[in-house]
Amino acid sequence: xxxxEKNLKFISSxxxxxILNLEINLETEITKSGNYTFKLDSIYFHSxxxxxxxxxxxxxxxxxSENYLYLFFGAGLGYTVLELLKYNKGIxxxxxxxxxxxxxxxxxxxxxxxxxxxxxxxxxxxxxxENLYPVFKGxxxxxxxxxxxxxxxxxxxxxxxxIKHLSxxxxxxxxxxxxxxxxxxxxxxxxxxxxxxxxxNFIPIKFLFNSISCPVLITGAGPSxxxxxxEIKMYREKFLLIAVDTSLKILTDSGIEPDLIYSVDxxxxxxxxxxxxxxxxxxxxxxxxxxxxxxxxxxxQFFTDSPFGLLNFFFKDEIGKISFGGxxxxxxxxxxxxxxxxxxxxxGQDLAFTDGFAHCKxxxxxxxxxxxxxxxxxxxxxxxxxxxxLPKLINYSYENKKLHxxxxxxxxxTWFEENSIGKKVFNLSQTGTKLKNxxxxxxxxxxxxxxxxxxxxxxxxxxxxxxxxxxxxxxSNLKSNLEILINELSKFRNILEEGxxxxxxxxxxxxxxxMNEIHSLxxxxxxxxxLVSSKNGLNEMIALTIQRTILIITEGYExxxxxxxxxxxxxxIAKKSxxxxxGLFNGSKLILTLLKKNLWRLNQNE
Numbered sequence: 001x002x003x004x005e006k007n008l009k010f011i012s013s014x015x016x017x018x019i020l021n022l023e024i025n026l027e028t029e030i031t032k033s034g035n036y037t038f039k040l041d042s043i044y045f046h047s048x049x050x051x052x053x054x055x056x057x058x059x060x061x062x063x064x065s066e067n068y069l070y071l072f073f074g075a076g077l078g079y080t081v082l083e084l085l086k087y088n089k090g091i092x093x094x095x096x097x098x099x100x101x102x103x104x105x106x107x108x109x110x111x112x113x114x115x116x117x118x119x120x121x122x123x124x125x126x127x128x129x130e131n132l133y134p135v136f137k138g139x140x141x142x143x144x145x146x147x148x149x150x151x152x153x154x155x156x157x158x159x160x161x162x163i164k165h166l167s168x169x170x171x172x173x174x175x176x177x178x179x180x181x182x183x184x185x186x187x188x189x190x191x192x193x194x195x196x197x198x199x200x201n202f203i204p205i206k207f208l209f210n211s212i213s214c215p216v217l218i219t220g221a222g223p224s225x226x227x228x229x230x231e232i233k234m235y236r237e238k239f240l241l242i243a244v245d246t247s248l249k250i251l252t253d254s255g256i257e258p259d260l261i262y263s264v265d266x267x268x269x270x271x272x273x274x275x276x277x278x279x280x281x282x283x284x285x286x287x288x289x290x291x292x293x294x295x296x297x298x299x300x301q302f303f304t305d306s307p308f309g310l311l312n313f314f315f316k317d318e319i320g321k322i323s324f325g326g327x328x329x330x331x332x333x334x335x336x337x338x339x340x341x342x343x344x345x346x347x348g349q350d351l352a353f354t355d356g357f358a359h360c361k362x363x364x365x366x367x368x369x370x371x372x373x374x375x376x377x378x379x380x381x382x383x384x385x386x387x388x389x390l391p392k393l394i395n396y397s398y399e400n401k402k403l404h405x406x407x408x409x410x411x412x413x414t415w416f417e418e419n420s421i422g423k424k425v426f427n428l429s430q431t432g433t434k435l436k437n438x439x440x441x442x443x444x445x446x447x448x449x450x451x452x453x454x455x456x457x458x459x460x461x462x463x464x465x466x467x468x469x470x471x472x473x474x475x476s477n478l479k480s481n482l483e484i485l486i487n488e489l490s491k492f493r494n495i496l497e498e499g500x501x502x503x504x505x506x507x508x509x510x511x512x513x514x515m516n517e518i519h520s521l522x523x524x525x526x527x528x529x530x531l532v533s534s535k536n537g538l539n540e541m542i543a544l545t546i547q548r549t550i551l552i553i554t555e556g557y558e559x560x561x562x563x564x565x566x567x568x569x570x571x572x573i574a575k576k577s578x579x580x581x582x583g584l585f586n587g588s589k590l591i592l593t594l595l596k597k598n599l600w601r602l603n604q605n606e
Contacts (some may be wrong), residue, residue: 059083164169203300217232233256260462343425348428
């Protein structure tokens, strides 16, 4: 049986069909050592003398461990792949956009052993970020090593570079998601539950949907906003103005009053954006916004639905969903179109450190440095730290000037570009990042000849909605719901505690190989598992507090399992059971405490 036939036995039918129907039209050459090499456009993909010796040298430069995931971007005939797999326990993902090269490799080398035990996984085009999630599911505990194949890059640099960048972006986003969950999951829960009482007097955002028919201007707090303040004032009557909370002070200091202000940040420091505001604009709050912010405003503000199911336990009627893109600006963008904007204009949406600044002059976060600045902590140092908190990347402005950006802002950039397709969206900041599908327009071209009638009528409609006083106002229902939930959750917590104790006992028995004592405990934990699974509503409520734990269990996100637990699957399963029940139990304790605080406050107000 040929190498090609042996290899094909362990390749998926989809890949097999693509490979079999392809003509190679590549010629190999015999090297002095008797192995094969080949060339494309005068580029040799392996040594002309000894490809095996070359691959040994290359593999020696790679750290080897069973906890490594090696991503090869091109590998020629796969000599380094084979060399690496022979001497370590890591897993190789081979990205090969040029399928004829892969077919040639499968013809001249035997990969069947590693394809069979799934130590080698071959990934063919098309390559899209969403396709990588199932590919890398369960491998987040591994250390990632990127291995670009130099001759492949020399032959077609951009073809292979695109895959490398996509993979880097994918893993960075996964790590960022985990870091976000670690930092915010309990803050989100705390804010949402502590916001329940003030939200009773707020208006659901759904009443703003399809309420206008005019242009909308959205102000971000990027450095370029400073240069457009006079133009915003000049054409103020021509559009409805939505300000993200970070830009509010900059606008009000210039005498500009927004129509709506959007606030989403869960951190208490962000309350400072709003604490000095006393204007007439209405504020749109995400339910997970810092509870300090909501308590500063008594009634008739707006609030949106939350992606977390916890809110649905207290508000049975539709609230109104806004598409989330990871920042307050993306939320404001989504709201503008939900409201019925004829066009959306962006200003101060730099998505870059324009002129070396993180924010527009006069932004609250910059002003706070007046109180923090010392001989040993200068504002220039603070700004420098922001610029280089993440690796520097390069973007280009509409003026084709280089801009300093980073991965975080690249994520928002992609969101704006993808969500602007087929919509009338314009960027009024020429010095900010050039966005695909969003053309630049000057204020003069956009608004000079525009009739302000639609804008004025839309604002009147907006104020009419506010004056209709369509607030929730169901404190009695809230109190009743709280009492029911506290009772149910208290009982559920006892079940979770029992599951936690049983999981710890099972773990101990598995560890010390006392398997004859484990069967009765397994039956008990099975009953508890079924009981916990049947409590869908309570599980969903607690899930918000343990997102990180859920990802650890379902996707192997972190190295929470020891080497012993990874080697022994039974021990690993027992450890995951402990993690799950600990997370659920601790989450239920946190929620119970917050629910009881809300009930106490309602009783005090009676």
